[in-house]
Amino acid sequence: MALSIKPIKMMTNVWSLKGLKGYMYVTKNLTPNYNVYGERLINIDNVEYRVWEHKKSKLASAMTQHIKVPSIKEGSNILYLGASSGTTVSHISDMIGPNGTIYAIEFSPRPARDLYNLSKMRENIIPIIADARKPQEYAEIVDGVDLLFSDVAQPDQSSLFIKNAEMYLKKDAQGFIAIKTRSISQREKINQIFQKELKNLEDNGFKTIKSVDISRFHRAHYAYLGQWNK
Structure with a gap:
């Protein structure tokens, strides 16, 4: 079966690839012949792409539910909180190209x-x-950054996100946060936890663009995209 590839609307340098196992996302490899986390490399018309495993990336999981982040584009400057070892960071690196910058924040020494x-x-x-x-x-x-991205397992996830936005996010720029509800409470229902985090975000400068439940791929997680209005 021939591979069919098409660009994702409202996003830059990410494609949807149809193959034997259905659809998957891919990014053009900024460092050809090298993968980052064991992902497949696929060559199409002499261009090398990296398969983006949505089960290993909150952003890719959110994209399967129609969250689009147009601020990730050629030349963008991005602040990424909770970068870990760089799985999602590496795909964003592909998307923004050599003229963009990712400030990748990580606290734990091993993934750092x-x-x-x-x-x-x-x-x-x-x-x-x-x-x-x-x-x-x-x-x-x-x-100043064009996108604030957060994937941090802390009880005060939305508050630290807001604090970073106040210092670094440009006005009318976007913020994406993966809410890990079980890092906030083990007892409350996950939707109740998310609604409290959502209210905190909206009360402190963010206008909601879209939010989705990504628990299908990442247990008890929500993804949120908003516009910074301060």
């Missing part, structure tokens, strides 16, 4: 080491070992 090694191959990634709850720690490195 993997992130640092990734940055040696991808010069548009700037790894920063810091606590996302203390955005002043990286004020000398990070400038």
Whole structure:
């Protein structure tokens, strides 16, 4: 069966690929012949693409439910909280190209080491070992950004997201956050937890664009995209 590839509407440098196992997302590999987390590399018309595993990425999972993030484009500057070892970061790196920048914040030493090694191959990634709850720690490195992205397992997820937005997010820019409800409460229903986080976001400067439940791929998680109005 021939592979069929088409661009994703409202997004840059990410495609939908139809093959034997249905549809999958792919990004054009910024570092040909090298993968990051064991993902497949596929060559189509002499262009190498990386398969984007949505079960390993909150952003890819949200995209399967029609969240589009147009601010991830060529030349964008992005602040990524909770970058871990760089799975999703690497695909965003493909999308923004060599003229964009990802300020990748990670607190834990082990994944930060993997992130640092990734940055040696991808010069548009700037790894920063810091606590996302203390955005002043990286004020000398990070400038105004076009997108704030957060994937942090903390009880105060939306509050630290807002704190970083106040310091670094440009007016009318976008923010994407993966809400890990069970990091906030083990007892409440996940929808009730998310509604409280949603209210906090909307009361403190974000206008909701879209939110979706991504628990099908990531247990007890929601994805939120909003516009910063401060």
